[in-house]
Amino acid sequence: MIMIDINSINQIKDIFSKVLDVTLISILVYYIYKNVINSYSVNLLKGMIIITSIGIVSYYFNLYTINWLLNYIANILPIAMLILFHQEIKK
Template identity: 80%
Template sequence: MIDINDLNQIKDTFSRILDLSLISILVYYIYKNVINSYSTNLLKGMLIIISIGIISYYLNLYTISWLLNYIANILPIAIVILFNQEIKKIIMQIGNFNLAFKLSNKKEETLKVISEILKAVKHLSENKSGSLICI
């Protein structure tokens, strides 16, 4: 007979595996997009600054620690600004994984969607107006 504690252990194990898998995928996409771009030097510089911060903390270098703590407060905004192209690429790759079309193998639905998009594009062309179409 299965004990409730066994079920909780299975659930916890599954949650940990799922969590690690999602983090691994995220790290892979970040690595894939950052390593082949100009942002590699920015990333190296940030790692050096973090290393200096850790060393200054353990050596009790108060001024450097204070300065790096001040910088750390604006770091999330700086990361978004400095790595905006890579963040866009990652989000676009996530968006390209179109689960709805992959799950439905019905050609009728796909053809209907394509037909509607073509109608919309024709209407926009006739009105000479532009639009951004996300699929």
């Protein structure tokens, strides 16, 4: 008779959940990448990556003024995006 240990069941469950997590994130990133490349928002994506990188660096090095400025921009950004891209949103 084969005895299955509770720890081995938990390990299998843990491995499965990690593989499923990576697979779903990979699919999500692929479809986002596919849609961004086929549209005019490539430059927007590049800008967001640069601003996010600057935010991470400024947070890591405790750069108060840059953090304040990025937080201020982050509050205004959703409204600005709606105004700037209202034609694409209508489509």
